Amino acid sequence: MVSPRPDRLVWDLDWNLLRTFVVIAEVKSITRAAERLNLKQPSVSNALRRLEERIGQRLVERDATRFELTEVGQLLYEQSIEVFGTISQLPLVMRGAGDEVTGHVTIALASHVVSPLFDRALAEFHRSSPRASMSIAVAPSVDVARQVRERRASFGICLVSQRDPSLDYTMVYREFFGFFCGPDHRLYGREGLTLADLEGETSVSFHTDHISDALRPVALLRSEAKLDANVIGVSSSLEEVRRMIVAGLGIGPLPLHVARRDVVDGLLWRLPPYDTPPAIDIFLLVNPERAMNRAERALLSGLQALIAETPLEERIYGG
Known part of the structure; x- marks a missing residue:
């Protein structure tokens, strides 16, 4: 396969092919991808073939007993998730436009997080922005970091074993x-x-x-x-x-x-x-590359201000 010119790939690539590839990579099966997408199996196979031709690289290695992403396929999947994460924010960003702070905040949280400081940030945010909404998803710490990295969460609060260089960390x-x-x-x-x-x-x-x-x-x-x-x-x-x-x-x-x-x-x-x-130690995780609506910026800046103005000794619980 011949790799396309980088300056043409962005303009010529069919975004539907990327969406189909993301589903194929996640379910690791052409048949199951077709079921999830409500398409016929030949259509999904053809979409994968067209994407490989457009990229100029093999994306999947498969036979009767094996289905694996190639190195290029894994890289494309990770980048595609980030792309779709950014696109999914567009309605929220646009909804947040206006004089009053509106919009939705998606918080990824480890179940360990019990903090009066975080609770205070939520309360102050709601008082100042009563029309803004939020959802709090509880997940293992590794999944919290993944959601923040993939821009599916406004920010996250969790335990940290290894730091991701693409994220910013603040001890809460x-x-x-x-x-x-x-x-x-x-x-x-x-x-x-x-x-x-x-x-x-x-x-x-x-x-x-x-x-x-x-x-x-x-x-x-x-x-x-x-x-x-x-x-x-x-x-x-x-x-x-x-x-x-x-x-x-x-x-x-x-x-x-x-x-x-x-x-x-x-x-x-x-x-x-x-x-x-x-x-x-429990950390606040932020992806600096994530575009935020006004509600997200307001809650995050309020939480960061509370952390900065609260001495460390007042942020130590149970010692």
Whole structure:
């Protein structure tokens, strides 16, 4: 295949072919792509062939047992997602035009995020821009970062294991994790425990509780406590990890400030370590390449101003 001139590709490329290719890449099947697009299979196959001819490169390697994007195909898919993310913002950007701040804000949030500062930003934004709307999607931290990178979210707040150079990061707050058990656990109600008392105990935790992931300090503490290596249950949702702890599946980690009410209510019992709980930082993620409507700019600037004017010691929860 002969690669086209870069200056002609943008003007000659059929955008419908890109849309079809994105679906093919996501479902990894011509047949399933045809079903999703409500097209006949030959039409989808022909669209892929035409796009490969226009690009001048193979995009997919497939046979009876294999369907894989080539290196060029993967690159095109990633760039196409960004293109469609930008296009999807156009109605929101135009809707936000006018004297009054209107428009929609899409926030991607990890389930760990419990912050009075963030709540205050939302309240102040609503008071000043009552006609603006918002949606908050809770997702694993890695998906929050992906949504911000692909410009599908106005901004995100989550844990961070590895920084993406295309995004801007601001620390919102620091929280401390502790181990907890439910009312039916043998350690419930016992005081004066040490880390050695946790040895061999079954546990539940978050998907990110790994040495190489965002909850690395918790994973290291788990290893130090010599908990049973077989984790009984995992989830990316704080609410579901809490549910498993309360139900007695095993001990598990939770942010201290989030678990405080459950401890008072007798649903959870704090376990060691008491003096040196692991610290986790929560970040605001922004894609500087994302075009924002007035509502998005107003909420983001308000949140950033609150972070900047609030001393770090007031943004440390549960320490």
